[in-house]
Amino acid sequence: xxxxxxxxxxxxxxxxxxxxxxxxxxxxxxxxxxxxxxxxxxxxxxxxxxxxxxxxxxxxxxxxxxxxxxxxxxxxxxxxxxxxxxxxxxxxxxxxxxxxxxxxxxxxxxxxxxxxxxxxxxxxxxxxxxxxxxxxxxxxxxxxxxxxxxxxxxxxxxxxxxxxxxxxxxxxxxxxxxxxxxxxxxxxxxxxxxxxxxxxxxxxxxxxxxxxxxxxxxxxxxxxxxxxxxxxxxxxxxxxxxxxxxxxxxxxxxxxxxxxxxxxxxxxxxxxxxxxxxx
Amino acid sequence: xxxxxxxxxxxxxxxxxxxxxxxxxxxxxxxxxxxxxxxxxxxxxxxxxxxxxxxxxxxxxxxxxxxxxxxxxxxxxxxxxxxxxxxxxxxxxxxxxxxxxxxxxxxxxxxxxxxxxxxxxxxxxxxxxxxxxxxxxxxxxxxxxxxxxxxxxxxxxxxxxxxxxxxxxxxxxxxxxxxxxxxxxxxxxxxxxxxxxxxxxxxxxxxxxxxxxxxxxxxxxxxxxxxxxxxxxxxxxxxxxxxxxxxxxxxxxxxxxxxxxxxxxxxxxxxxxxxxxxxxxxxxxxxxxxxxxxxxxxxxxxxxxxxxxxxxxxxxxx
Numbered sequence: 001x002x003x004x005x006x007x008x009x010x011x012x013x014x015x016x017x018x019x020x021x022x023x024x025x026x027x028x029x030x031x032x033x034x035x036x037x038x039x040x041x042x043x044x045x046x047x048x049x050x051x052x053x054x055x056x057x058x059x060x061x062x063x064x065x066x067x068x069x070x071x072x073x074x075x076x077x078x079x080x081x082x083x084x085x086x087x088x089x090x091x092x093x094x095x096x097x098x099x100x101x102x103x104x105x106x107x108x109x110x111x112x113x114x115x116x117x118x119x120x121x122x123x124x125x126x127x128x129x130x131x132x133x134x135x136x137x138x139x140x141x142x143x144x145x146x147x148x149x150x151x152x153x154x155x156x157x158x159x160x161x162x163x164x165x166x167x168x169x170x171x172x173x174x175x176x177x178x179x180x181x182x183x184x185x186x187x188x189x190x191x192x193x194x195x196x197x198x199x200x201x202x203x204x205x206x207x208x209x210x211x212x213x214x215x216x217x218x219x220x221x222x223x224x225x226x227x228x229x230x231x232x233x234x235x236x237x238x239x240x241x242x243x244x245x246x247x248x249x250x251x252x253x254x255x256x257x258x259x260x261x262x263x264x265x266x267x268x269x270x271x272x273x274x275x276x277x278x279x
Numbered sequence: 280x281x282x283x284x285x286x287x288x289x290x291x292x293x294x295x296x297x298x299x300x301x302x303x304x305x306x307x308x309x310x311x312x313x314x315x316x317x318x319x320x321x322x323x324x325x326x327x328x329x330x331x332x333x334x335x336x337x338x339x340x341x342x343x344x345x346x347x348x349x350x351x352x353x354x355x356x357x358x359x360x361x362x363x364x365x366x367x368x369x370x371x372x373x374x375x376x377x378x379x380x381x382x383x384x385x386x387x388x389x390x391x392x393x394x395x396x397x398x399x400x401x402x403x404x405x406x407x408x409x410x411x412x413x414x415x416x417x418x419x420x421x422x423x424x425x426x427x428x429x430x431x432x433x434x435x436x437x438x439x440x441x442x443x444x445x446x447x448x449x450x451x452x453x454x455x456x457x458x459x460x461x462x463x464x465x466x467x468x469x470x471x472x473x474x475x476x477x478x479x480x481x482x483x484x485x486x487x488x489x490x491x492x493x494x495x496x497x498x499x500x501x502x503x504x505x506x507x508x509x510x511x512x513x514x515x516x517x518x519x520x521x522x523x524x525x526x527x528x529x530x531x532x533x534x535x536x537x538x539x540x541x542x543x544x545x546x547x548x549x550x551x552x553x554x555x556x557x558x559x560x561x562x563x564x565x566x567x568x569x570x571x572x573x574x575x576x577x578x579x580x581x582x583x584x585x586x587x588x589x590x591x592x593x594x595x596x597x
Contacts, residue, residue, distance in 0.1 A: 008504070012399065012404070013404075015395075015399055016399055016400075016404075016406075016410060019395075019396055019399065019410075019414070020410055020413055020414075022472065023413050023414055023416070023417060023472065023475075023476070024413050024416075026417075026425075026428050026429065026432060026472075027416070027420075027428075029428065029432065029439060030424070030428045033431075041431075042431075042434070042437035042438070043437070044437060044442060045442060045446075046439040046442050046443075087323070088323045088324035088327065089324060091320050091321075091323055091324065092320055092321045092323070092324035092325065094320050095316075095317045095318070095319075095320025095321040096320075096321065099313055099316055099317040099320065100313060100317075101310070101313045101314040101316075101317040101318075102310070102314065103314075104317060107321070107325075110333065111328070114328075114332050114333065114336065116529075116581055116582065116585040117336055117578060117581060117582075118533040118535075118554070118577065118581060120533065120535050120554040120557055120558065120574070120577065121336075121339065121533075121557075121574045121575075121577045121578045121581070122332070122335040122336045122338075122339050122574065122578075123335075123557075123558075123561075123574075124335075124339070124342065124557070124561045124567055124570055124571050124574060125334075125335040125336075125338035125339050125342055125571070126331065126332075126335035127561075127562075128567065129334070129335065129338075146327065146331060147331060149327060150324055150326075150327025150328045150331055150332075151328075152328060152332065154324075155324060155328075180316055180320070184320070205419055208421070209419070209420075209421040209422065211421070211422055211423055211536055211539075211540065212535065212536055212539065216562065226421075227421055227422075227423045230423050230424070230427070231423050231540065234423075234427055243431070246427060247427075247428075250423075250424040250427050250428065253421060253423070253424050254420055254421060254424050257419055257420065257421070258416070258420075261416065261419055262412075265412060268415075268419070269415075269480060272477070272480055272481075
């Protein structure tokens with residue numbers, strides 16, 4: 001049966017189109033402006049499609065800023081942090097979900113408790129401590145790695161997943177003589193690939209996007225991440241009205257995340273559903 | 280349903296029957312083995328977690344009772360910082376007020392927008408999958424890029440937003456982030472834009488648990504779309520709505536990065552929220568002790584709402 005276009009359906013589509021415009025026009029404007037000469041970004045009336053295309057913004061940005069270094073730093077951070085978080089998080093989650101020992105539940109409660117505390121509440125003691133022990137007074141990529149890699153969130157997410165795997169599976173492996181480490185490596189890890197993917201993607205994106213931590217710790221240009229660098233570049237570019245360049249930089253900073261998101265959409269949604277809703 | 284799950288069941292109680300000594304010995308040996316084994320799994324994460332998160336949180340309470348400047352060590356003060364905070368500091372009052380202002384508008388606005396979006400998208404329509412992706416995209420975009428784009432979109436004279444407003448007949452469109460009156464609404468708008476896709480996902484998950492028979496029955500009884508929404512959808516969504524409300528409230532109380540990148544608390548102090556004040560006090564003015572006292576207030580605000588969420592969840596789970 002072919003459905004006819006009732007007023008209700010027209011309203012529905014109108015609502016959807018309006019919502020989509022609100023959500024996506026800023027991105028569209030960002031991409032279109034990144035292809036304009038500087039003076040064409042602010043015109044009256046607004047031009048959504050560039051009149052003169054200037055893709056050279058995407059070439060000039062590499063010489064007019066330290067984009068390359070910032071991207072390299074951010075990539076190193078994101079990869080190392082994700083690897084550490086995946087390993088320590090899934091390992092600890094196994095301990096919390098499969099091994100019974102006194103004090104375990106109290107310990108896990110401490111993990112959960114800190115999830116409710118925002119970083120800005122304890123950033124001061126943390127910063128003062130790190131500034132003392134880290135190389136260069138905290139101004140090094142190592143600080144950010146340490147800051148991000150041992151989050152409670154990963155432990156929580158992996159534990160939630162492990163608890164959906166039937167206990168009998170590890171029981172029978174135990175009877176077959178597999179050690180706890182063996183059960184973790186040969187049974188739990190292979191079964192938890194979807195959860196690992198969710199946690200990996202979320203951690204990577206969070207580390208890539210993190211601004212406040214790097215802004216606080218990293219003070220010298222060669223150590224900047226893409227977010228800190230872009231923010232500094234914004235000030236220069238706005239002063240010199242280099243808006244085309246600024247938008248090209250913004251697009252470059254978002255692009256890797258956009259690609260990862262398109263490829264791993266399912267895992268993002270699952271990760272959020274697990275951490276947000278179950279329990 | 281909650282963000283934070285309680286650890287599943289207490290350890291199995293040891294049998295009450297007295298044991299033979301050898302059996303008891305074996306038991307305690309097993310227990311020791313399990314403890315060591317458990318810790319060996321947890322330790323790699325725990326060491327980092329304790330040093331980076333746990334210790335600073337505990338230290339915060341000590342430092343909030345000290346005088347601690349840029350130079351030298353912290354000196355014990357007692358509760359002086361808190362006394363100053365609550366009685367003699369107009370900036371704190373402003374920050375608290377601004378945070379409440381943000382919360383009071385951002386929470387209902389985002390709730391309504393994400394619920395509306397979820398209801399729109401919870402059906403088989405052409406392009407729904409695309410819309411869902413689109414709605415979620417702002418949430419994973421970096422805050423710096425978002426601030427750059429929105430600050431320019433909202434620029435008073437030439438920005439596209441004000442051009443559209445003028446086109447629609449608004450003669451004197453707001454100055455947004457450069458105006459003390461409109462900077463906060465601008466941040467609220469961008470905050471809603473950024474987060475609505477995330478909460479939409481939670482609402483979509485909730486909507487999918489509503490049995491279709493309920494709608495069929497309501498239809499048979501002659502209920503129109505509006506009535507079905509208020510008398511079927513809303514009651515069934517109550518747990519999700521509550522959860523989202525609390526999450527949004529906590530998120531608003533601690534709002535920081537968005538403010539930091541869009542206005543850094545300005546113009547003047549018009550968008551100075553609690554988190555921004557902590558940063559300002561600590562890392563701009565070098566007054567770590569007093570800044571820690573403000574951080575303690577933020578800590579308790581977040582704790583309060585988490586406990587409320589936790590208690591209501593438990594009641595509804597029973």
